[in-house]
Amino acid sequence: MSGPMFIIGGHEDKDGRREILSSIAQALPRPKLVLATIASRHPEGYLEAYRDAFSGLGDVELVELEVDVEAEDADLSALEGAGGIFLSGGDQRLIIEKMAGTELEDRVRQLWSDGGVIAGTSAGASAVGESMIERGSGDETYRLGEITLGQGLGLVTGVIIDQHFAERGRIGRLLGAVAESPVTLGIGIDENTAVRLEQDHLAVIGDGSVYVVDGRESAHTNVTSGDSGDALSLHDVRLHVLSRVDTFDLSTRRPAHPA
Numbered sequence: 001m002s003g004p005m006f007i008i009g010g011h012e013d014k015d016g017r018r019e020i021l022s023s024i025a026q027a028l029p030r031p032k033l034v035l036a037t038i039a040s041r042h043p044e045g046y047l048e049a050y051r052d053a054f055s056g057l058g059d060v061e062l063v064e065l066e067v068d069v070e071a072e073d074a075d076l077s078a079l080e081g082a083g084g085i086f087l088s089g090g091d092q093r094l095i096i097e098k099m100a101g102t103e104l105e106d107r108v109r110q111l112w113s114d115g116g117v118i119a120g121t122s123a124g125a126s127a128v129g130e131s132m133i134e135r136g137s138g139d140e141t142y143r144l145g146e147i148t149l150g151q152g153l154g155l156v157t158g159v160i161i162d163q164h165f166a167e168r169g170r171i172g173r174l175l176g177a178v179a180e181s182p183v184t185l186g187i188g189i190d191e192n193t194a195v196r197l198e199q200d201h202l203a204v205i206g207d208g209s210v211y212v213v214d215g216r217e218s219a220h221t222n223v224t225s226g227d228s229g230d231a232l233s234l235h236d237v238r239l240h241v242l243s244r245v246d247t248f249d250l251s252t253r254r255p256a257h258p259a
Helices: 019-027 046-054 092-099 103-113 171-180
Strands: 005-008 032-036 061-065 084-087 117-121 129-135 148-151 156-162 185-189 193-198 201-206 210-214 238-242 247-249 254-256
Touching (some): 005 019, 005 156, 005 185, 019 046, 019 117, 019 193, 019 201, 032 046, 084 103, 092 103, 103 117, 129 171, 156 171, 171 185, 171 210, 185 193, 238 247
Parallel strands (some): 005 117, 032 061, 032 084, 084 117, 129 156, 156 185
Antiparallel strands (some): 129 148, 185 210, 201 247, 210 238
16 A cells, blocks of 8 residues: 655745644655655755655664656665655756656555555655646746646646745746646645655645645636636535644545634
């Protein structure tokens, strides 16, 4: 059975209670955690920072997976005996360019299916969805044509994930992404907040909120009829706002809160 996945909105706490990192450490079936910095063009210092962040959170052995240009050329020996992989932040397009369709992706999928942990923060969070936002402004009215969508790794099917959500005002662009594909579920995650995914079941951890945009029953959108630059029109879209201990079932598209 597949292991848990931790999808993090970025800027996870690294020197306080470290709730999210502690949850990852506790979930590892084996101590070795591989840090993949492939989303960053300047990964120097990431390994030391995360080693400090995981210090004292259990018997975590953190090693770095380095991929310069093409994953086919990478030394994947770091994955031997690993209990999980952590995709760091940067540019999600680099993750797809270096990982999609390669032996690295196959090895990560195998690790996960064997019960290992996958974690991704910021760009690493966006990349695990079936689709992803490659670029698009936030913190302003969404206008048609302002976002570019691309294929994600598809580790989580039927979803598109955005991060740094409230902090960067990204509700408009997530609504725009869902309007482009109403059957796709939009998930926005605040900083220092994560969802733990197991068997289509999401559980929220951390200090912020998780926003789920469901446009499957939307009655109207101007995505196909409007002109580039027009403000978005989208009717009858459903929005769920989840916080700590709330859960969400991806198969039924329903939230829950424990009594």
